[in-house]
Amino acid sequence: MKNIIVKIVSNASLVITIFMLVTAICNIFGDSSEKIFYVEFLTIVVCVFIVSAIEFGILANAHFKTAKSYYISSFMIWYICIAVTVFSTNWMGISIKNLIAFTILFTGIYALVTKYNICTIRKDAAEINNILKKYHDKKQPD
Amino acid sequence: MRTIIEENSNTEHTTVIIKCRETTDGIRKLAEYIEKYTQRVVVYKNNERFSILKTTVYYLETVDGKTFCYTENSVFEIRQSLDNAQKMFVENGFVRIRRNCAVNIHKIKCVKAYDNHRVMLELDNDEKIIASRRYIPELKEKLAEMG
Numbered sequence: 001m002k003n004i005i006v007k008i009v010s011n012a013s014l015v016i017t018i019f020m021l022v023t024a025i026c027n028i029f030g031d032s033s034e035k036i037f038y039v040e041f042l043t044i045v046v047c048v049f050i051v052s053a054i055e056f057g058i059l060a061n062a063h064f065k066t067a068k069s070y071y072i073s074s075f076m077i078w079y080i081c082i083a084v085t086v087f088s089t090n091w092m093g094i095s096i097k098n099l100i101a102f103t104i105l106f107t108g109i110y111a112l113v114t115k116y117n118i119c120t121i122r123k124d125a126a127e128i129n130n131i132l133k134k135y136h137d138k139k140q141p142d
Numbered sequence: 143m144r145t146i147i148e149e150n151s152n153t154e155h156t157t158v159i160i161k162c163r164e165t166t167d168g169i170r171k172l173a174e175y176i177e178k179y180t181q182r183v184v185v186y187k188n189n190e191r192f193s194i195l196k197t198t199v200y201y202l203e204t205v206d207g208k209t210f211c212y213t214e215n216s217v218f219e220i221r222q223s224l225d226n227a228q229k230m231f232v233e234n235g236f237v238r239i240r241r242n243c244a245v246n247i248h249k250i251k252c253v254k255a256y257d258n259h260r261v262m263l264e265l266d267n268d269e270k271i272i273a274s275r276r277y278i279p280e281l282k283e284k285l286a287e288m289g
Contacts, residue, residue, distance in 0.1 A: 059258060063272075064257060067256075067257040070257040070258055074258070118255065121255040121259050121260070121275075122255045124255075124261065124278055124282065125253045125254055125255045125261050127282060128253045128261070128281065128282060128285060129252055129253055131282070131286055132250060132251075132252060132253070132285065135285070135288060
């Protein structure tokens, strides 16, 4: 059941995304009065695509000497892509004050998400270690 | 149950005979285990052909289009794709942990959290390999089945 739901959700998301992309492209090149809205939408899609490709395609397989170097790379990629989205779509006016506010807000959210990820992976590792401990105890009863 | 081992230098093939009143599930499992334990696979090193026990393999990895199998302290080439090799080893407790790597879960000593939502597996020979986040649920499932 879980697998079916996962498949339906992922396929539905893909279909909706393709539909929205086609709509946006048609409106940009067609005779539409809402071109700016669709250009903004496409900017967001492209930024999300780039950041996802780097994070899950490149960083996920890259080998970093330290965890710190990974987090710095990941932070910079997300920061730059989201900054481009926010400032290029005029959601925030370009000013030093706004840039500082954005940096603080982004750093806070990034720290929370990272903390959550670290906790999840530690939990997974602990679960795996528990199973392994049971297995090793069973294998060597003496 | 009594276990008897008869040593004879003239024996050509090692044979295990289970004598019992009837074949129970336990006996069937024991026979399957013995069979799995003695399965061998053909591997190559410097173009020389070897036959090694599947249970001695720690993990399989594809590097530059070639699949290698790693034992406690040796590396052999297995002339198969990783998918085919994993199918051959699936009964021996192999599970995919990265796009290009499958590990023998019986050889995992412990795991540690690693950056980017990955885990580092420490094997019985103290070698460390990284499991990608995508394959962690599968690894947990396989380990749970085993435990």
